[in-house]
Amino acid sequence: MIDLAQLRREPEFVKAALARRGVSHETVDAIVELDSEHRRLLQEAEGLRAQVKDLSRQVGEARRAKADDVAGSLSTTSREVGERERLASAALDAVAETLRAQLLMIPNLPSPEVPDGADESANVEVRRWWVGIENGAEFPTFMAHQRVAHWETASDLGILDLEAGAKLAGSMFPLYRGDGSRLLRALSFFALDRHRDAYEEIRPPSVALTETMMSTGHLPKSADDMYEIPRDGLWMIPTAEVPLTSMNRGEILDESMLPIRLTALTPCFRREAGAAGRDTRGLLRVHEFDKVELFAYCTPAQAEAAHADILARAEGLLRELGLTYRVLELCAGDLGTSSARTIDLEVYSPGVDRWLEVSSVSWFRDFQARRANVRFRSSEGTQFVHTVNGSALAWARVWAALVETYRQPDGTVTLPQVLAPYFGDVTIRPRP
RNA sequence: GGAGGGAUGACAGAGCGGACGAAUGUACCGGUCUUGAAAACCGGCGUGGGCUUGCCCACCGUGGGUUCAAAUCCCACUCCCUCCGCCA
Numbered sequence: 139m140i141d142l143a144q145l146r147r148e149p150e151f152v153k154a155a156l157a158r159r160g161v162s163h164e165t166v167d168a169i170v171e172l173d174s175e176h177r178r179l180l181q182e183a184e185g186l187r188a189q190v191k192d193l194s195r196q197v198g199e200a201r202r203a204k205a206d207d208v209a210g211s212l213s214t215t216s217r218e219v220g221e222r223e224r225l226a227s228a229a230l231d232a233v234a235e236t237l238r239a240q241l242l243m244i245p246n247l248p249s250p251e252v253p254d255g256a257d258e259s260a261n262v263e264v265r266r267w268w269v270g271i272e273n274g275a276e277f278p279t280f281m282a283h284q285r286v287a288h289w290e291t292a293s294d295l296g297i298l299d300l301e302a303g304a305k306l307a308g309s310m311f312p313l314y315r316g317d318g319s320r321l322l323r324a325l326s327f328f329a330l331d332r333h334r335d336a337y338e339e340i341r342p343p344s345v346a347l348t349e350t351m352m353s354t355g356h357l358p359k360s361a362d363d364m365y366e367i368p369r370d371g372l373w374m375i376p377t378a379e380v381p382l383t384s385m386n387r388g389e390i391l392d393e394s395m396l397p398i399r400l401t402a403l404t405p406c407f408r409r410e411a412g413a414a415g416r417d418t419r420g421l422l423r424v425h426e427f428d429k430v431e432l433f434a435y436c437t438p439a440q441a442e443a444a445h446a447d448i449l450a451r452a453e454g455l456l457r458e459l460g461l462t463y464r465v466l467e468l469c470a471g472d473l474g475t476s477s478a479r480t481i482d483l484e485v486y487s488p489g490v491d492r493w494l495e496v497s498s499v500s501w502f503r504d505f506q507a508r509r510a511n512v513r514f515r516s517s518e519g520t521q522f523v524h525t526v527n528g529s530a531l532a533w534a535r536v537w538a539a540l541v542e543t544y545r546q547p548d549g550t551v552t553l554p555q556v557l558a559p560y561f562g563d564v565t566i567r568p569r570p
Numbered sequence: 571g572g573a574g575g576g577a578u579g580a581c582a583g584a585g586c587g588g589a590c591g592a593a594u595g596u597a598c599c600g601g602u603c604u605u606g607a608a609a610a611c612c613g614g615c616g617u618g619g620g621c622u623u624g625c626c627c628a629c630c631g632u633g634g635g636u637u638c639a640a641a642u643c644c645c646a647c648u649c650c651c652u653c654c655g656c657c658a
């Protein structure tokens with residue numbers, strides 16, 4: 139949620155910032171208008187309520203003074219004022235509800251350093267990385283045996299069974315088996331171990347209440363992108379960001395507790411409604427995947443470092459895995475609803491010759507904290523925390539890139555050594 | 571799923587129609603005392619909102635209702651605890 143006080147203080151600045159991500163001036167003006175109407179009604183209703191309270195006090199005094207006739211007439215007056223107060227409050231509630239609904243649809247202000255642009259084509263590539271680049275190595279030349287799509291290799295090796303997944307849950311719900319399943323588990327354990335030094339591991343529920351989804355900004359805007367369980371008022375989480383951001387919902391933290399850094403391995407569920415028919419082969423786009431998320435509540439002053447730390451950890455994992463990747467700064471038009479700044483990591487997948495998004499590291503400023511009402515107490519008073527988060531990493535596509543990058547001429551896969559302690563071995567051979 | 575008990579400030583815990591935004595204790599912050607600290611004593615100490623910045627309004631799990639007036643009475647719901655049932 140954007141800051142209404144800021145909107146009142148500097149409406150032109152807010153409008154200009156939101157225009158960068160496609161929000162019209164009219165939309166913002168409508169909110170300014172509603173806000174002033176809201177305040178007008180608020181004053182009216184509160185004035186009447188103050189009268190009722192004062193009259194009621196006098197009724198009590200009159201009763202105690204045994205002046206029953208006075209008490210009776212005061213009661214009558216109070217009842218009349220109360221009736222007017224009820225009407226004013228009803229009008230107030232209606233305006234407040236409209237204002238709230240419109241405010242919830244407004245995305246966050248992009249950070250000044252975010253580049254202009256309407257969609258992903260305007261994202262800015264910050265850097266690329268591959269094994270040996272520090273020593274001047276050129277972009278890797280991938281061999282013919284690496285130019286095989288992961289779904290083919292996986293099928294040959296019997297480590298991914300998309301048909302079985304489709305039979306159970308429909309297409310784009312992958313079923314991993316044998317070494318494929320073991321690899322997935324190895325990746326998660328590997329990542330969680332790498333974050334243990336600074337991030338507390340959490341295992342949250344995989345479903346969340348509507349209210350919880352509101353806090354991160356996934357509702358009301360992205361309802362179509364999520365799986366809903368209407369009977370219980372629940373939604374399948376699209377990312378661990380959802381539960382982690384709401385862990386301290388409604389609380390006032392002490393500044394000394396910050397930053398609070400959390401990590402969680404969860405399944406992530408996405409309907410991918412807007413992407414029907416696109417990138418449907420193999421693991422390019424799936425409805426369910428495992429992801430290790432990094433998250434922090436911090437002070438505004440800590441936010442930049444916290445964001446950088448998450449990015450460094452996500453990149454660090456890709457480097458340890460020896461994968462080729464690039465770093466993108468998202469343009470204003472491609473930012474998620476709640477984000478002020480986002481940096482994506484895309485891994486290069488030689489078999490399909492594509493860059494695949496495997497991490498999104500975002501800084502939300504106080505946008506989510508305002509919705510979730512998470513604050514901290516400091517010497518300068520109570521203020522909203524900043525939230526930052528990022529994947530480190532989302533495994534389905536990493537799994538695909540590993541299978542392609544490390545495919546050997548004989549069709550087996552030799553995994554990087556860092557996974558040996560977790561995988562038990564480094565070789566994936568055909569399932570007998 | 572059934573029966574009972576509970577939810578109040580950072581924490582503990584009173585209040586059960588009117589002077590209650592809320593006793594008391596602890597914690598915390600300031601002061602007195604002290605060489606310093608502790609103890610003792612004194613004072614302060616919730617959050618949000620509105621505007622005429624001094625006042626007003628809201629908040630005692632959540633949402634409704636009764637009343638001139640609700641933390642307090644009524645209804646529904648949520649969560650926690652105890653017992654029974656069921657269950658991995």
